[in-house]
Amino acid sequence: MKIHYLNCGTMYPRLAPWFSPYQERSCCICMLLEAGDRLALVDTGFGTADMRDLSRLGSRSNLLLNVRPDPELPAVRQIARMGLEPGRVTDIICTHLDRDHAGGLPDFPHARVHVLAAEREAALNPGDALERDRYRRCHFAHGPDWVAHDAVSEERWFGLECVRGLPGLPPEVLLVPLPGHTRGHCGVAVDTGEGWVLHCGDAYYVKEELRETGKAPVGVRAFRRVAHHHYGAAMESLERIRRIFREHGGEVRVIASHDQFEYRALFGKPLD
Template structure:
């Protein structure tokens, strides 16, 4: 397989100093939406989508809080669709989209790939469709999947993988791509593991936000810690999974490369590798 690391939305919130970035309180930080594009024998597999062309055309659907707090650039060239085309492929070449979760900055590009089968955990799909709380109404945007995707849902039954249970392969034909339950940030949040010739890649989604959170002496900037608490659906479970990821990195870091969805340093390092 060939794997491309894409940034499918740059976000520039104020408060760089509080977010672990260089600069002062009134400077803007840089965050990414780290997306994987995987070339397989069964076509292209996209892990998360970032913001989509529909979000760029109608930013208001993302909500005023998202736009004002996170300051997305809304650059059409950063959409996964634009980058897929720049690599010489078409939207129809994307056969599968695997979602870590359905937050608006992860599922925004679904409608750009209408023929793709969309894989995610059943708990996440149920939460997004129900949108029972005010928080859910702000994070799940029905316009992003109004085209009616072909959903492939997974329950909690599966195999063990490096101590994580309930892990599922996409299919018998796609055993190198796994859905790894990492619930907490949202009800059905998952990581996505990809087997490569050099070992495993684990896209941990929003299970954590800052690379230092997985260090031997874990550290999380104050602004990010507050944001995590505010956006967690099940905070205790998210924190447990973050600690499990930290232990995995410390004990099996040569076998599994872990990165989250938004840390720019991790994204840049993956691109260099």
């Protein structure tokens, strides 16, 4: 299985320079999985319609996230530029359905969309003001072909609960529940044949959170307090990732959506 890394959104969060310099430039790292003639996406970043009209993302988002309106960043555009046919994307796996991870769903209206069942429920029936703001109805208005997963497999993955055997996807792809940031947030683990990649979405933001002291910069911790659905669950999920990073770092590459230093490592240049 070949993984192409894509950045499908660049943000300059307005408050970050004061509270969390690590996040003053933020990417939206997505993965395009290529297995034979099949393509699958892990997260979509922002979509083409979002880039034309940022008001789709909500007023609070526009104010705080400060998304760069770049029509070339949506996954569908990047896939076409790679010489691949976007219509070959049969499956999309979302770590969660926040606007910066699911905005591109309307660009692939026929793809199956895999999420944890709790996440689909949160997005379609938001329970509080935070959920009503973070999930954008326009991203689901085309009626995605949902595949909602809620049964964890008996066989664990490096000791963690996981969902195996996703319909339509090769067995090398599995979901690793990492709730907290949102109700049904998950990681996506992919066996490349030369080691695993665990895409952690927003379960952590910068690698400092995973290292020995486990100390995130103070602004990252503050952000976690306001942006997370359930702080306690998020901290438990973070602890699971820390263990993978510590005990299996040689076998599993751990990445996060918005880590600009991961971007630099993946693309060989700083995020501009």
